[in-house]
Amino acid sequence: MTKTATIMIDDQTYQVPDGINLVDAAKLHGITIPVFCYHPKMESVGMCRMCLVELGSISVNRDTGEPDLNDDGSPVVRWFPKLQTACTQTVRDGTVVRTSTAQVLEARDNILEFILTSHPLDCPICDKGGECPLQNLTMAYGPGRSNFIYDDKLHLDKHVPLGELIYLDRERCIQCARCTRFCDELVGDDVLAFHERGRSLQIVTISDPPFDTKFSGNTTDICPVGALTTADFRFGARPWELDEVPTICPHCPVGCNLSASTRIDRDFGGKKMIKRIMPRQNELVNEIWTCDKGRFGHHHSRAADRLQHPMMRQGGEWVKIDWATAYHQIASKLKKYADSAGFLAGPTLSNEDLWELRQLAELTGDTPRLGVWPAAMTGAGVVAQVGIGVNTRLQDVGPETAILVIASDLEEEAPIWWLQIKQAADRGAAVVVANARETKLDRVTHTVVHYDYGDAVAVLNSFAARARSRRKTSKALLDNRVDGYDDLAAGLKGTRVPFADAADVLLDAENVIVFAGAEGLTLDQHRELMQAAANLLIITGHVGRQNNGLVPVWPGANVQGALDIGFSPETTASLIDEPPAMWFIGGADPAADDSQAAHVLANAEFVVVGAQFMTATAAQADIILPRQSFAEREGTYTNGMRRVQRFYAAQGPVGDALPDWTIYAQIGARLKGPKPPVSAAAVMRAITQHVPRYAGMGYSSLAHVEAQFPDVGGDDLYYGGTAYANHGGLGVQWATDAEDDSARLVVRPAQIEKPEKSGDLCIVPVRLLYDRGPLFEPSDIMHQRVPEPYLELNSQDAAHLSIADGDRVMVTAGEIQIETAARVNGHAPEGVVLWPRRLAHGPAPALFSACSVQKIEE
Amino acid sequence: MLAEKHADRINKIFAKYPDKRSGVMDLLYLAQEEYGWLTEDALREVADLVDIDPTQAHSIAGFYTMFSEKPKGKYWLQVCTDLPCALRGADTFYRELCAYLGVEDGGTTDDGLFTVEQVMCLAACDRAPMMQCNFHFHEHLTIEAAKELIEKLRVQAQPETQEDGGA
C-alpha cells in the first residue's frame, strides 16, 4: 500500500499518493497545471516556468501536531511569498495549491508572452501545428497581443538536419530541454546538447553519425513545439486530417503499440496510406516510446516492388494467375503430396494466419509437419511454465529486482526492452549482462559476465549451483510443486562457479527477470539454455509473480504466437534434415538466412511461398502468393511477454494481395475443409475455442482499454507529448503454469553441449536492428543507418592475419565465399568472426561454420 | 595530439578528480592552449579522453565564454561593456579600441595578433573601463593606455612571428 497524502488544490481536498510530483497529483484529479519542460517520464528541471502556482502548506502546531486554526475555524496556511514552479514540488500532507488565481493567470500570460518573443509565426507550415502544446496553451492562457516588437524577433536557421531522420527548426525551440534530457537521462546516448547560452541557446549534435541513437524519433513526440520534426513525416499532412489506426510493430518481439496516422493520397492511387507511425501508449509494453526502426521502418507496406498478383512458374517464366487457379493448383498439389508436405510459418504471420495454416495442414494428414522460421530459438514449454509474471511493468522495477540478460545484444534485438532495462538500472535495479562479447548494455552495469561462446548454459548452471550452495532455494516451491529436483541437484553437485559475484547479485534480489537470447547458440544448446534459465528461476522461486520470470528475446514479432499455435523450430530442423517433397511457406525467407535451407528448397518438388517481396525463397517457388503486410489487414500478434495484441487495417490494399488466413482458408475449402471464415475476428474466435491459453481473447476483450497513468495523448499534448492515447486495446497476457498454484513445475539438468570448433576461426552470426531484411530495406529513409556489409574480427586474430580495421577481406566458409569489409574494434572474442545477419544479400554461413579470412590486397 | 604531447599533464588532471569526465574543463583549457582555439577535432579529442560524446564537449565549450570555438588572434582582448562599465565609458573605449586596431566588433586583426570582443561582467566594475588580455586584467584603462599596451604586445610578438615565418 502506498501512503496517501491529503492536499488542497483550489480549495478542494484531494487524496493523492504521497511524494508524487505536484503536476501529476493535480492531473490525477483532472486539474490542469500547464507545463512545457516537465514530462511525467523525466526528472523535473523547472526551466520553462509555465507551471507557476501559489503554493503553501497548512501550518501545524509543533507541540500538539494539530493544524493551527484561524478564528473562523479554517486551517492557517503558510504561503510562499512568491509563485512557485509546481513541477519541482512533491506533494505531502498539508500541501495547498491555487492554480487559477489572478496572480497565477497573469504569470502564465507573461511567461507565454516571453516564450513567444522569438517564436516564429509559421504555424501554418509547421508539422506540429494543430497538435502543438505551445499553440494550445497560448490559446488557453496566452496574451492576445505582445508588448515586444515583431521586428526584434530573432531569425535563425529553419532547416537544420540533426542527422538524416530529424530536422531542427532553431527559431521554434523554446529551450525546454526535453529532447536533451530524453537522450541523456532516459537513453544514455548524450548526443544532443545545448550550445551557447541566453538568447543564443541552441540544440546541437556533433556525434558521428549525427544524433546517433536508436530512439531519436521520440524526441519529436515530446518536443512541445515544432522545433524537432521527422524527415519521414515532414509536411505529410496536417494533424487534424489524419486518421489514427492502432497497430502493432511487426519488427521485434517487444510488440510496441503503435498508431498509424493515415490519410488518402493521390500518389498512392487515392488509397489510404500510412503518413507516419507514432507510439501508442501501453504502460505494460512500450510506455510511450518506440525505436526508430518501428517508427520509420513502415515503408515496406507500400513499396513499389511488392508482389501484387499470384504467380506460377511455367517453363522458367513467371505467369500471372488468378486466385481461383492458384487455390486449385495448390489444393491439388497438397492432395498429391499429402504425406510429404512441410509447412513453414514466418515471424510476421499473425495468430489468425497461423491458425488457418494449421487447419490447412491438418487437412493433409493427422500429424502435419509445422515449422517456424527463424528456427533459432525454442522453449515453448519452458515459457509456458515460467514465462514472466502477468502484469509485469518493467518501468516499475527498482532496487529490489535483478535482471539477467544472457546471450542477447538487446539494443539490437529488442530496443525498447533495452531502454527499459537501462532505466531500471538507473533506478537501482541490479543488471547482470552475460554474453560472449561486449554489448552496449554492458555500460549500464558493473556486473558483466563474458563467457566463451558455448558456455552460456554452463554459466546458468553455475548460478543454480550457487543458489544451492548458498541455500537460496525456495523450499516451499521445491517441496510442493517441483518435479525432477533431485536429478537437477545431483547434476549440479560440484559445479564450479566462476562468476560468483554475478550469481550473488541475482540470488540476493527479491525479484529476478531473465531475458534470454540465442546468440552463438545452436537450437539444441538454446533448448538447454532455456531449461537452465527455468531451473534457476524455479529453484529460487522467482516464478509466477509480477516482475519475475523468463522473457525470451524471440527472433521476430510473432514467434511466441507460432509456438502457442503449435509450430515448432524442432520441426523446422527436421524439415531441413529430412526434406518433404512439397513445401508450403508463409512469410518466411529461409533461403536468404540459411544456405542449407536454400539448398533443400532448390531440390524440392513443389514449393508454395506466400511473400510480400520477391525474396530468395520466393524466387525458388513454383507458386507465389502475394500476402498483405501488417498495414493492410487486421490480426493479432503475441509478444515476447505473451501479451496478445490486436492490430487494425491502416492502409489501402496493394494489388491482389490477401491476408494469409484468407488464402489458407480458401485452399482448405478446396480440400473439403470447412467454409472459409468471414473475418479475422471469426478466426480468433476459433482460436479462443481450441487453444486453451487463448480462451477469452476475443477481439473485443483484446480491444479493451483502461485508464493509464500518466494520462498522455488526447487533450494532454502539453503533458506527455504527441504519443497517442490508446484506443485500440491493451492486449491480454496469458498466464503461465507457475501462476496456477495447482500446476506442477518441472526441472531437469541442462546439458552442456560444447560446439565443435572445426577451425581456428569460426563464424557466429549476430542480429542487427538495422539490416537489409525485406521488411526494412524498402524504408529508404533509414538507408544511411544500415552499415555496409562487414564482419568483426578480434584484434589478435586480425593482427595474425595482418588485417586492419576497414580492410576488404575475402571470407571462405565451406562452399560460401564472400567479399566484405573487416572491423577490428575489440568486440569479437578471439577465434570468432562476428557475422551480422542480413546485411548483405547472398548466402549466409551457418553458426560456428569454420572459415578462413584473407585480406584482399588493393 | 594531446594524449601524446601532454601525457603528464593529462594524468595530473585525471588524478585530481574522482571521475574521468570531471576533467573535461581542464582538458578543454589544455586543448585551447595547444591549438589556440577549440577546433572540432580538438573537441573530439578531449571527448575521447574523458569518454563522453563530442556533443557534450561542444556544449561545454559553447557555454563558457572563456572557451573559444572560433579562430582567435594571439592576444585575445575582452572588454566588459556591461551597464556599470558602460556608465564609466567602456562602450566608447571599446569603439575606439576597434577603430585603432581597424577591426569590426569581435574581429581579428589581419596580422592575426589581436582579437577583440565585448564580454559580460568581469567583476571589476569599479575599475572600468577594463579588459582582459589572454585572461589577465588591465584596469582603469584609457584608449592611450590601451594603445601603449597594444604596441608593447606587437613588439613582444615580433621576433616570434619572424621565427615562425623562418621556420
Place this chain on the structure above:
Amino acid sequence: MNLINGFATTIKHLLERPVTVQYPEQERAVRERFKGRHALKRYDNGLEKCIGCSLCAAACPADAIWVEAAENTDEERYSPGERYAKTYEINMLRCIFCGYCEDACPTEAIVLEHKYRLSFHDRRDAIYTKERLLDPPPAGAPDTPWVTEPGTFDRAIPIMQDPD
C-alpha cells in the same frame, strides 16, 4: 378606370429599356466583391503564394478542398519557404462559394474571383486541379518550379510587421 391604369402600366414598361441580357453572348459585369471561381495567386516575382498549409480545407464547410503538401528544395522551388502544395483540388460541385477559404489563407493565395461560368459535361471535370486554378506567372516572371540560391527564400510566410 382600372382598365386604363392597367394598360398605362403595360405601356410604361413597353417604353422602358429592356433589362434582359443576352447571356451568353452578352455578360453582365459583376460586383467587386462577387465570389466566383477560385484562383491561386502568385507573388509579383512569379513564385506561388500557396504554401500547402491546408487551412482552407480545414475551414471549408462543404469539404470541397483537397490539399497535399510537399517540401520545396532549392533545386525545385514552387513557393517561398519550406512547404508548397503538391496537390490542390477544389470540387466545384461541392463548393458553396462562401469564401471561408479566402479568410483562412495566411498568405492570401486563394482568392474567389469573378469567373462564374462553371458547367461540366463530366462530374470529374468539376474537380479543379492546381494547374487549372493557378494564375499564370506575371509578365516576364519565370514559371515554377525554380532553381534558387540556398538561403534566398527561407520564409514561408512574409515576416510579420508590427501592427501599429
